[in-house]
Amino acid sequence: MTTARALGGHQPRRMFRDRREAGRVLAELLGSYRGKEGVVVLGLARGGVPVAWEVAAALGAPLDTFVVRKLGAPGHNEFAMGALATGGRVVVNDDVIRALRVTPQQLRDAAEREGRELARRVGAYRAGRPPVELAGKTVILVDDGLATGASMLAAVEALREMDPAEIVVAVPAAPESTCREFAALVDDLVCASMPTPFLAVGESFWDFEQVTDDEVRELLATPTVGIATAKLRIAETPAEIIARCAVDAPSGIPPTEALEEIIGDARVVLIGEGSHGTREFYEARAEITKWLIQEKGFCGVAVEADWPDAYRVNRYVRGYGADASADEALSGFERFPAWMWRNTVVRDFVGWLRLHNTERRAQGRREAGFYGLDLYSLHRSMDEVINYLENVDPDAAQRARERYACFDRTSGDDGQAYGFAAAFGAGMSCERQVVEQLVELQRAALQYARRDGLLAEDALFYAQQNAQTVRNAEVYYRAMFGSRVTSWNLRDQHMFQTLKTLRAHLHRHDHDEPVGIVVWAHNSHVGDARATEVGADGQLTLGQLVRESYGEQSRLIGFTTYSGTVTAASEWGGVAERKVVRPALNGSVEELMHEVDRPEFLVSSQITRDVAEPLDAVRLGRAIGVIYLPATERQSHYYHVRPGDQFDAIIHIDRTTALEPLEPTSTWAAGETPETYPTGL
Secondary structure (H helix, E strand, C coil): CCCCHHHHCCCCCCCECCHHHHHHHHHHHCHHHCCCCCEEEEEEECCHHHHHHHHHHHHCCCEEEEEEEEEEECCEEEEEEEEEECCCEEEECHHHHHHHCCCHHHHHHHHHHHHHHHHHHHHHHHCCCCCCCCCCCEEEEECCCCCCCHHHHHHHHHHHCCCCCEEEEEEEECCHHHHHHHHCCCCEEEEEECCCCCCCHHHHECCCCCCCHHHHHHHHCCCCCCHHHHHHHCCCCHHHHHHHHCEECHHHCCCHHHHHHHHCCCCEEEECCCCCCEHHHHHHHHHHHHHHHHHHCCCEEEEEEEHHHHHHHHHHHCCCCCCCCHHHHHHHCCCCCHHHCCEHHHHHHHHHHHHHHHHHHHCCCCCCEEEEEECCCHHHHHHHHHHHHHHHCHHHHHHHHHHHHHHHHHCCCCHHHHHHHHHCCCCCCCHHHHHHHHHHHHHHHHHHHCCCCHHHHHHHHHHHHHHHHHHHHHHHHHHCCCCHHHHHHHHHHHHHHHHHHHHHHHHHHCCCCCCCEEEECCHHHHCCHHHEHHHHHCCCCHHHHHHHHHHHHEEEEEEEEEEEEEEEECCCCCCCEEEEECCCCCCEHHHHHHHCCCCEEEECCCCCHHHHHHHHCCEEEECCCCECCHHHHHHHHEEEECHHHHCCEEEEEEEECECCECCCCHHHHHCCCHHHCCCCC
């Protein structure tokens, strides 16, 4: 009796798009049975049949169904007291029968009732075809998952009476305890995933709709052997398909022909990053953005940064700020993590943008600005609102000062302290005051806008957005100590609201030219949440909101890497460190891209539809933020994604290096060596 391969080490939780994808995953794990004589695949009806068809087709083996009916306890039908399988085999749970005091007659009644339904289904599914001969065969018994395993146990016991040579049980998901139990009962066991904690089989699937009788009949009538499935047995691996369809992107920069094909006429382009501290991501993103500005007429760069700090850079690149250099313009980024924007790549891009705008201004053509989308600048934004009003309406400035003083009475200049106090009744809420201030500024906007010149209009726009940021930040900080999903959604909704407001503002300046904006943010914001496991929890992302609002006018581009170094901290507020990035985990998007065996490339189904299938599979996706914790890599930095739906295109750079801060510390300069890796996860 063999040892179950799934038990060689604890496996990470895995999500499957649907039963068909789960079957393809199982087929890879059962590859040793491909080409072996005498293999038969049986799918437990109904849910196991779609899984089993994919296994049988990949192995080139005949397919049949095995019907098992649960015996529900009297008065507790959802509670299995046993199961009935094809051939009349009954398996009962003695503990349940004793606990519920089930009588022999009640057990017989349940078995007769389910036996009639079992016979009906067997006849309906086979449509007159005889059952596949099982004596002396290697029988691979497949279901869509195991919970208690009662149905599978009944099937195994019934199969033994048919004298097969071997019995193999294969399932996409099951508790580890159930897998171990079956490993002792059958000749081979494959559990593709053993989630911990195990809640229900359906929790491992995005699509777990009930399988119908018609679907079972159709699948059983579709050949899994012979010419019809020859292509399946010799199909390319996912990595081979991607390698055939990938476009070389030296240093992460695709050729302009590929960019043209992906972006087309889109006017909102979101470009992500797999970490907040990878030099190549920043450099490639900057070069793509230059192309969007020069060749596509984009007029705005909106980044995952605070509004006041980014607007200081905007003034510099537009030529009317007080700063004398890009380095000085970026000095406003003081809040952790400063290296996200105070780094050599952003400094060089800001310098380029200023020169570009200088040339455009001389030609009387539209310039490009630099803006922040985030909402952490609660107190900075309050100060900016007051400063603006001091110049245009001192009385209004005094009213704003009095309203915003509410925060001084509750938390000083700490937004999180305010949120904690307001959320738990330890301090007063300032919600009314920030709403009043926002409404007053909006009502007075027309009066303030009558001042001459675009600079005055920009100053008003800047102040209004600061007031809106204060309003949204107040709500965000109160939500921080409640639902994680709620606070995340508030932040991404604010970023989307800011993006829409910015587009409308820029359109007022240029009625005749379409407004194009490129967004720089982390993959976890840029990607569509509906293609990730967090979407099932109700989490939204900027990418999802942009797609829902702009449709074909939008594009989402993600970046991935396999290994290298990254600039990140070990804790919130910690110093910037140059850390070693562990090689990506098995089953991840990053590992798949690494198997392509190219240093840098772009892949997109918009260029070649052939890559849709490998990119449609559910895999782990890595997300390194401002904190990187290699010791808890799986828990801290991975979640399940469908990359083909998450992004319109992915740029992979196999080995990357750490982003260089403008003020590298001795800790960053010393870096980290691979020997600091823990020995296991």
